[in-house]
Amino acid sequence: MAYSDKVLDHYENPRNVGSLDKNDPNVGTGMVGAPACGDVMKLQIKLGKNGLIEDAKFKTYGCGSAIASSSLVTEMLKGKTLDEAESIKNSAIAEELALPPVKIHCSVLAEDAIKAAINDLKSKK
């Protein structure tokens, strides 16, 4: 199994690694895990006054595909509305990164993280 160039690029130069203030009412935090492999993924989004996601950060401990999936997702999320963000599908992530079938669950994890972050944000409103 070979990693695609895109996975490698995100793995070696992950975008938007870090944390946002989880107590900020405009920040939503999603924490998800893949029990089978012990991966853990934290995704945070910050909603701007215009209703668009102005910032996204992640922190992931896991395999290259899990890191690349969450890194890619933070790039995809910026500038989107919550509805648009919620409609991001794991298949789009898997396709963009050319993930092999055994790593599809990493993109599912990233999709779950988006949903968890949005739910957290909505629960604060």
Place this chain on the structure above:
Amino acid sequence: MKFFEIFELKPTFKICQNNLKKKFLELQKKYHPDNYASASGHEKTLALLNSSMINDAFEILKDDLKRAEYLLKCNKIEQKNQTNPEFLIKQMEYEDYLEENSHHLNKIEMLHKEIAQTLECEIEKLTILFNQKNLVAASNKMNELIFLSKFKTKLKQRMHQII
């Protein structure tokens, strides 16, 4: 429960490791290729298959977590594909700690000790759940236990790298 039958053990979580090992050596001896040097092709193949099944069964039964997973699978208890959120936070904290202290041998050793103790304590709790036949609760514990066990190995590897 086939694996337990091979070793003539009751299908319970708590097993006697000495008995398991003794029976394993006995069976390996019985199906050793040397004993089948003059046997027919069919018998040789059969002995080989038995021998490899005994190995597989031993690998599963000697390991606490693998044995627990095997028992749950035999009882058709489906493993939840989710970890509870509080534990995920804990998981993230452990990983952060390892990352921040990845060059501090004594700090990693301390965490390793803590994880080993937690794991031991959780396996005790798992034993109780199996004894009470509370298999669903036992199954819900598995994800956390698997993480702890993997993380313990990761810490150990890191310790060896530093030394």
